[in-house]
Amino acid sequence: MSLTLLKHFTMVLGVVAIGCAGPDDSSGETGAGGGSSGTGGATVGSTGTTGTTGTTSTTVGPGGSTTSGTTGSTTTSGSTTSGTGGSDGSGGGSSSTTSSSTTSSSTTSSSTTSSSTTSSTTASSTTATTGAGTPTRCTEADLEVCSDRTGMHCGLTFEYWKDRGNGCLVNTADGFRVDWNNINNLLGRKGVRPGGKNNVVTYEADYRPNGNSYLGVYGWTRNPLIEYYIIDSWGTWRPPGGEGFVGTVSSDGGTYDIYKTQRVNQPSIDGTATFYQFWSVRQQKRTSGTITVGNHFDAWGKQGLSLGTFYEVSLVVEGYQSSGNADVKVSIE
Numbered sequence: 001m002s003l004t005l006l007k008h009f010t011m012v013l014g015v016v017a018i019g020c021a022g023p024d025d026s027s028g029e030t031g032a033g034g035g036s037s038g039t040g041g042a043t044v045g046s047t048g049t050t051g052t053t054g055t056t057s058t059t060v061g062p063g064g065s066t067t068s069g070t071t072g073s074t075t076t077s078g079s080t081t082s083g084t085g086g087s088d089g090s091g092g093g094s095s096s097t098t099s100s101s102t103t104s105s106s107t108t109s110s111s112t113t114s115s116s117t118t119s120s121t122t123a124s125s126t127t128a129t130t131g132a133g134t135p136t137r138c139t140e141a142d143l144e145v146c147s148d149r150t151g152m153h154c155g156l157t158f159e160y161w162k163d164r165g166n167g168c169l170v171n172t173a174d175g176f177r178v179d180w181n182n183i184n185n186l187l188g189r190k191g192v193r194p195g196g197k198n199n200v201v202t203y204e205a206d207y208r209p210n211g212n213s214y215l216g217v218y219g220w221t222r223n224p225l226i227e228y229y230i231i232d233s234w235g236t237w238r239p240p241g242g243e244g245f246v247g248t249v250s251s252d253g254g255t256y257d258i259y260k261t262q263r264v265n266q267p268s269i270d271g272t273a274t275f276y277q278f279w280s281v282r283q284q285k286r287t288s289g290t291i292t293v294g295n296h297f298d299a300w301g302k303q304g305l306s307l308g309t310f311y312e313v314s315l316v317v318e319g320y321q322s323s324g325n326a327d328v329k330v331s332i333e
Contacts, residue, residue: 143171156332157193157312162186163267167319175203178317179325189218191314192332197294199313203330204288209235211322217291218316221308225268225275228307230256230296233285235322240279249280249299252290256280260305269311278305 138154145151146168150159153171160169165183169176171190178188192199207215213235220227231239244259259279265272280296293313300307315330 138173140173142173145169145171153190156190156330157314158188158190159312159314160188174331175315175327175329177325177327180319181323183319183323184321186319187218187316188318189314189316190328190330191219191312193312194310195219195313195332196310197297199293200333201291201293201313201315201330202289202333203291203315203328205233205317205329206327207233207287207317208326209319209322209324211235211324212237212320213322213324214239214316214318214320215287215326216316217293217313218318219313220269220311222270222311223308224306225270225273226278226307227263227268227275228278229280229316230291230293231279231281232289232291233282233287235324239281240277244279246303246305247299249296251280251295251299252292254286255283256296257283258296258299258303258305260303276305278307 140154143151143153143158145158145160148161150157152158154173158169158171158176162180162183163185165180165186167178167180167183167186167188169178169188176188176190178186180186191201201217205215209215214229214231215233216229216231218229229239240259240261244261245257246260247258249256249258257280259277259281261277261279262274263277264274266274268275278300280299297307313332315328315332317326317328
C-alpha cells in the first residue's frame with residue numbers, strides 16, 4: 001500500500017508540474033525601436049528584439065511624424081511610413097491617419113495651384129479680348145483726286161468724273177470735299193457698291209453751289225441701264241425741269257416729286273448709251289438728314305419705273321455749267 005500510495009503521489013506532482021510549465025504567452029518586453037527613430041523620418045527605428053509579442057508590431061520613431069508634417073510626401077508605405085509611434089508600437093495606426101491627412105493636404109495644394117492657373121488663363125484671355133477690335137473712325141489720310149478715277153477710301157467707294165473744266169474731289173475720314181470752277185459737267189461721289197434697296201444714307205453738307213448743281217443720292221443699275229437721283233438740294237435750277245412727272249412719295253419727313261426722263265447717246269457706266277433717268281426731287285430743300293432709298297425705289301416700282309441690278313448707291317455732288325464747293329459728311333448703312 002505504501003508503495004502504491006507513493007507512486008500515485010508522485011504522478012500527481014508530475015501533472016501539477018506540467019500544468020505550471022505550459023507555453024509562455026506573456027508579452028515580454030516591448031521593442032526598443034520606439035525610442036530610436038531615423039533622422040527626419042527617413043530611417044525607421046529598429047524593431048524590438050525581446051518578447052514574442054513585442055516583435056509582432058513594427059514601431060516607428062517620432063521622426064516619421066516630423067518628416068510627414070514637414071514634407072507631406074511620406075505616404076507610400078502605409079503603416080510603415082511616418083507616424084507618431086511611441087515605444088509601445090502604436091505608431092502604425094496613427095501613421096495611416098497622418099498619411100491620409102497629408103494626402104488631403106497635398107490634394108488641397110494641387111487644387112489651389114489649379115485655381116491659380118485658371119485665374120491666370122482667364123486674365124490672359126481678357127487682356128487679349130480687350131486689345132482686339134477695330135478703330136472707331138477711319139485713320140486713312142485725305143486723298144485728293146483731280147482726274148477721272150474710281151477707288152476705295154475709308155471703307156467706301158469713291159468716283160470722280162468730269163468732262164471739261166477744273167475741279168477736284170478730296171476724300172476725307174468722314175466723307176468728301178469737292179470744288180469746281182467753270183465746269184461743264186462734274187460728279188464727285190462716295191458710297192457703296194453694288195448697294196441695294198436696304199441702304200440708308202445719312203449725311204450733313206456745307207453745300208455752296210453757284211449755278212446749276214445737285215446734292216443727293218445717286219447711282220446706276222444694269223439690265224435695264226438706269227441712272228437715278230434722289231435729290232435733297234440744288235442750285236439755281238430745280239431738276240429735271242418739270243418734264244416726265246409721274247407722282248409723289250413721302251419719306252424721311254418730306255415729300256418728293258417723281259420724274260422719268262430719257263437721255264439719248266450720252267455718257268453712262270457702259271459708255272455712250274441711251275437710257276432712262278428716274279428722279280425723286282424733294283419739294284423743300286435741305287442739306288442734311290437721312291435718305292431711306294428703299295422708300296423711293298418702291299414708289300418708283302408702283303409707277304412702273306423698274307430698276308435693274310444695282311451698280312452703286314452713293315451720295316453725290318454734281319455741278320453742271322457752274323462753279324461751287326461742298327464739304328460733305330456721309331455714312332451709309
